[in-house]
Amino acid sequence: MKKSSIPFLLGIIFLVLFGVQGAPIMRNDRCSCISTSQGKIHPKSLKDLKQFAPSPSCEKTEIIATMKNGDKACLNPDSADVEKLVKAWEKKVSQKKKQKKGGKQKINTFLKAKKPQRPRQKKTT
Template sequence: MEKGGAPFLLGIIFLTLIGVQGSPIMRSQRCSCITTNEGAIHLKSLKDLKQFAPSPSCEKTEIIATLKNGNQRCLNPDSTDVKELIQKWGKQVSQKKKQKKGIKHQKSRNVLKVKRSQRPRQKKTT
């Protein structure tokens, strides 16, 4: 072999080994929700609502509701009650975000007013 061929060959082997080690390992072919509940959940008892789209590890859409008491329930994504719950939850979350932005804006205004009023006034000298 030529002098330049050995480092080249070692470089290719090195890159191949790195590529093999970096390949992702597939998760087990399981869904988080084995069964779904048909019962209605009240919006007041809901802490969080997550929706997972179909993926290689699970072929179906999954909706997991976390209740305020810490329990989790899998909901049927085809149910009309669940679809309504998702819409109401989305509206509630967006309203909370708007309220938080409004409160932050009001606080910043109050801080500016306080800072202005605490400054000592300088007398004009002419």
């Protein structure tokens, strides 16, 4: 091999590796939900609710509910019941976030209030 071909090959390898790093990562090659569940789901039985917007790999909105018992179900995003469930879930999640923030503030105020106080000295004149 000639000395001039080595840098050329290294340059091509570098360009190929650089191009691979810039490639977008897709969620899947296809939609995750083949069919949707028509049954109602109670908000208390939910462990997690994920909503995926349409993408180049899947043209429809997908909502996947994970139950506390581990079962997963695809929900119909056009259903009124599912829209209510999503709103209830978002409200529940936002309340948990507020509680976490509020809990930190309460701890800080508790720690501030717990500072030892020195006894006041009487003024002597």
